[in-house]
Amino acid sequence: MFDSLKDKLSGFRKDVEETTEEKAEEADEADADADAEAVEETVETEPAETETTPEPESTDDSDSKDEESGNGRGGFAQKAKSFARGEIVIEEQDVEDPLWELEMALLESDVEMSVAQEMLDGIRNDLVGATRKFSAETGDVVEDALRDSLLSVISVGQFDFDQRVAEADKPLVIIFTGVNGVGKTTSIAKLSRYFEERGYSSVMANGDTYRAGANQQIREHADALDTKLIAHEQGGDPAAVIYDAVEYADAHDIDIVLGDTAGRLHTSEGLMDQLEKIGRVVDPDMTIFVDEAVAGQDAVQRAKEFDEAAEIDGSILTKADADSKGGAAISISHVTGKPILFLGTGQGYDDIEQFDPERMVERLLGDEEEEE
Structure with missing residues (x-):
């Protein structure tokens, strides 16, 4: 999952380490040259020992020469010794080329442009002026900057999903929206299993009354999961279907209503009107946008448009296991201000994982082993 982006982040870390390593080697050479020159000057200027030579008095000229030496060659030698001890000050020119390479890598991975720019600004601010022991800590400071930057863009709007479900009045009504063919119905089935494993009962409602075969598709999932x-009938009122499901849940002490809707584009005014009607009639507790992780920037743009039309509460990204780029996972939260809630990782009902920003960052930076 997200292997391509993971490799590119690792490449940036190595680029900065190599740049600072070269800087340390140059400083080491400069230090050696300065030491050699200092020894040579000492030999040439040391006075011959005599019994009658009085100790010279300090003059303004000598003080001036000492100060000049400290600010000139002596100051440079001291700086070189500091570098030779492994104290690296990361300067802007040290990171500009690696940052440019990283920017191209992020855009190639379908990270949205404004998100990529915010990440780069954060990394630059963390790195420039940082002083670290080279051999032990340069890689660490780069990784810390990457970690902070990634977390800042993918943690936007995060809330505790399980806690919200537990504290909500029942029945809790969740509506799923998105375009056709991205896995809404399968995601509903997966969440039905997810809730069952946590002790909640659920009922499915097929608000996708426009598509032929929609009833059969969701019924197969409901039968497999033994869920109501x-x-x-096809062509019916989606809001009426979901309203009936809420009434059924209320009458039978069902905890959660999972409402499917017709796949729609933001330009389909009739379908968007139906979504708004569902909101008025049912007043759902959550509206979840579903799209494919592999859709990249298209998914990001659609999430933004659906949020503007229906005010989503969060997103589910399906096919995350097939996504090597990771652009949608990096960008959607930042662009919409709403969190990613789950990742779909396969076709089975258990192939869904709750989105954890910190775990995602560890995965991208190579600190977590992928599960087989």
Whole structure:
């Protein structure tokens, strides 16, 4: 998962380490040259010992020469010794080329441009002027900068999903929206299993009354999971279907209503009107946007448009296991201000994982082994 982006982040870390290593080697050579010159000057200027030579008095000229030496060659030698001890000051020119390479890598990985720019600004601010022991800590400070930058863009809007479900009045109504073919219905089935494993009962509602075969598709999932399904005939009112499901849940002490909707584009005014009607009639507790991680920037743009039209509470990214780029996972939270809640990682009902920003960052930086 996200292997391509993971490799590119690792490449940036190595580029900065190599740049500072070269800087340390140059400083080491300069230090050696300065020491040699200092020894040579000492030999040439040391006075011959005599019994009658009085100790010279200090003059303004000598003080001036000492100060000049300290600010000139002596100051440079001291700086070189500091570098030779392994104290590296990371300067802007040290990171500009690696940052440019990283920017190209992020854009190639479908990270949205404004998100990429914020990440780069954060990394630059963390690195420039940082002083670290080279051999032990240069890689660490780069990794810390990457970690902070990644967390800042993917943690936007995060909330404790399980806690919100536990504290909500029942029945809790969750509506799923997004374009056709991205896995909304399968995600509903996966969450039905997810809730069952945590002790909650659920009912599915097929608000996708426009698509032929929609009832059959969701019924197959409901039967496989032994979950109640509320559905009307094709062409019926989606808001009425979901309203009936809420009434059924209330009458039968069902905890959660999972409402499917027709796949729609933000330009489909009739479908968007239906989504708004569902909101008025049912007043859902959550609206979750579903799209494919592999859709990259298209998914990011759609998430933004759906949030503007229906005010989503969070997102589910399907096919995350097939996404090597990771651009949608990096960008969607930042662009919408709403969190990624789950990642779909396969076709099975258990192939869904709750999105954890810190775990995602560890995965991208190579600190967590991928599960087989």
